[in-house]
Amino acid sequence: MTAAGLHVARLADAAGPTVRNAVTALLRELGLTTIFGNPGSTELPMFRDLPADFRYELGLQESIVLAMADGFAQATRRAALVNLHSSAGVGHAMGNLFTAYRNQTPLVVTAGQQARSILPNDPFLYAERATELPRPFVKWACEPARAEDVPAAILRAWNVAMQAPRGPTFVSIPIDDWERPCRPIAIARTSNRVAPDPDALETAATLLDRADRIAIVAGAGVAHDDARSALLTLADRVDAGVWIAPMAARNPFPEDHARFRGFLPASREAIVAALAGHDAVLVLGAPVFVQHVEGAGPFVPEGAQLIQIGNDPDQAARLPAGLGIVGDLCLALPALTQRLRPRPASVMTSATAPSPSPDTLTDALLMSRLAALRPDRLAIVEEAPSTRGPLHDFFPIRAEDEFHTCASGGLGHGLPAAVGVALARPDVPILCLLGDGSAMYAIQGLWSAAQAGADIAFVIVNNGGYAALDQFGALFGIEVVGSKLPGIDFVKLAEAQGMPATRVADPGHLDDAIRALFAARGPRLLEIIVTCQTDAVQQEAAQTEGKS
Incomplete structure (x- = not known):
């Protein structure tokens, strides 16, 4: 000074x-x-x-x-x-x-x-x-x-x-x-929950009651507003399936529930195809819709009524069609449910992906075994873009779990965010799932985890590069430059920052490593050397050709 x-x-x-x-x-x-x-x-x-x-x-x-x-x-x-x-x-x-x-x-x-x-x-x-x-x-x-x-x-x-x-x-x-001299200030208490317009809810209820088949699309706003149980009650009331909105950064609905229909892609035409056959689409806590690739045509199936409810007036302002209602979902969903006629429950079953081959250590096999061996209650922080598909297919987020990922698409958030979640919830084990490229954006966060003694199981899915970028480049017929990351030793990086770490490259050792990971406490890291899905397909084709 x-x-x-x-x-x-x-x-x-x-x-x-x-x-x-x-x-x-x-x-x-x-x-x-x-x-x-x-x-x-x-x-x-x-x-x-x-x-x-x-x-x-x-x-x-x-x-x-x-x-x-x-x-x-x-x-x-x-x-x-x-x-x-x-x-x-x-x-x-x-x-x-x-x-x-x-x-x-x-x-x-x-x-x-x-x-x-x-x-x-x-x-x-x-x-x-x-x-x-x-x-x-x-x-x-x-x-x-x-x-x-x-x-x-x-x-x-x-x-x-x-x-x-x-x-x-x-x-x-x-x-x-x-x-500088300063006196204490008084604190005014404010209420931050906004109730929806009752007349708008009446209109929404009328439109939904007229529909024969309703699709619900749920986004992160359901989690933000603590409205998951209210969503489940609403879905049961109108006998609707629930999709998760494109790029949702939280888990709004249990993915092992019979009403769960899957994840909508960030593509306009693909969304319309997924929702085909529905004459009403109710979007909750999400924009209509996040897109990652250019698209054209309607946002929902032709003739379908579109209703959006959420606490973000900006999302309502850019609604492309239909009815937008601004309000806290924790208040809006029970009020809407009361206005809707109950419908008899139909038989719904969730589709399951075929089990991955146990002979090749892919990210699909990793997700399958993590799901099978995980503890009863878990908080998951994910930043592994190329593994998100296998995560969706083989690792359902359950009602008792909490899920966090990055809404922006930027890298370097997941690893340190897991430290913050662990500090806030010391009674819950944390699984931090990271790609090797993502981890390197924030690798020094391991030091903070070690210093805090945070109970985090870090899993590095090491596929040797920015595989998500390679996958996206394939959509445009582009061979991506600068996407390979050979020679990074995450075990040594973790140990240098005060954290125990191990590595697995053999699928035969995977289950033992996962059991040990979940049994341990405190900060620890498991690096998994995986075969990329494209490489695995080529490998299986070569093996099949050799057998024939």
């Missing part, structure tokens, strides 16, 4: 409470006593005399920090506090800030700023236009005009982050603000 800053600190101590005192009291009242950060010079005064009831969770890079907080906030269902460095630190965090925004994760992100007195001179490590840098991936951003306004800015950031649809907020705080 500068001599002038030290003088201000002494004056503040003599005069009474400071901004830091007021913020500390506010954070304690809000339950924000866990701080995720990577400290820099411009935010050090925030941590002077940090109270014993606060804990600082260190990540070794700001993107790690942001994703740890994201997982923690999702698991606690409350905004988490993130502390970053000025411009460079915020810049490092931007990829996972984008993911948190798309995940609709409530976060209060604070960032250091240089002293106000030297800002006109473009000082070292200052943030130029600090509130503009994190946009558009925050709901609200502020650098308070006065030091004494910092507590009120943080309180507003909390309230905005927790309002539906939830998301990150940002407050830039000059380094010399913390020592």
Whole structure:
């Protein structure tokens, strides 16, 4: 701290409470006593005399920090506090800030700023236009005009982050603000649940009652609004099958339930084909629809009524057709169910994929054996894009499980997010499923897991490259460059950061390794050397040809 800053600190101590005192009291009242950060010079005064009831969770890079907080906030269902460095630190965090925004994760992100007195001179490590840098991936951003306004800015950031649809907020705080005189502030309590329009629900009920065959498409908003049981009741009431919306980042419906119909692809024509034969499509907690490839034509089958309900007014505003209703699903679904006529239950069965060959260690075999040997209750954090198909086919997420993945499509979120989930839910075993390419975006997160003693089973699906990119390139007839990642030793990477690790490449050793993985406690890693699906098909064809 500068001599002038030290003088201000002494004056503040003599005069009474400071901004830091007021913020500390506010954070304690809000339950924000866990701080995720990577400290820099411009935010050090925030941590002077940090109270014993606060804990600082260190990540070794700001993107790690942001994703740890994201997982923690999702698991606690409350905004988490993130502390970053000025411009460079915020810049490092931007990829996972984008993911948190798309995940609709409530976060209060604070960032250091240089002293106000030297800002006109473009000082070292200052943030130029600090509130503009994190946009558009925050709901609200502020650098308070006065030091004494910092507590009120943080309180507003909390309230905005927790309002539906939830998301990150940002407050830039000059380094010399913390020592300025400031009185505690009062906290206004706000309710963040929004009830749907009753007249719109009546209209929706009329449309659904007229339909002969209803399809329900559920997205992450069902999980965000804690409406899974209400969805199941609704599906039973109208005798509907339930699909999971394209790119859903949470599990809205048990995938081992007879009403579960599968996952919709992010392709307009493929969605219409999957929903063919239905004359009403009810979309819950998801946009209509996320697309990953260009498409044309209708969004739902011709003649089908389209109804969307969710807490995000932006999703309703861009609804391409039909009826959009804005409201919390925990309130909307019971109210809609009461208005609907009950229908007799038909016999529904879920399709099952054929068992993968036990002779070749593919990601399909890995998913099948993980599902067979997993514990009764599990939280799963996944970032293995090329393995997502086998995950859907062979590893159903059950009602008692919790599932998290990345809504943005960016990499480097899953590994540190698992650390945050584990910190929030120490009573639940965590399975973190990662591709080798994804893991390398955030590999230093293993250190944070080891330091925290987090109960996480990390599984690295090592196929030697960015296999998801190869698969996508094949759609365009493109041979992808820069997609191979040979020679990475994840066992050594884990051990170097204080974590026990093993490797399996033989399918005959797979079950024993998985049993040992789930039996252990604390942070541990299992690297699985898999044969890519395309390679496996070629291998099986060669074996068949040789036998003939």
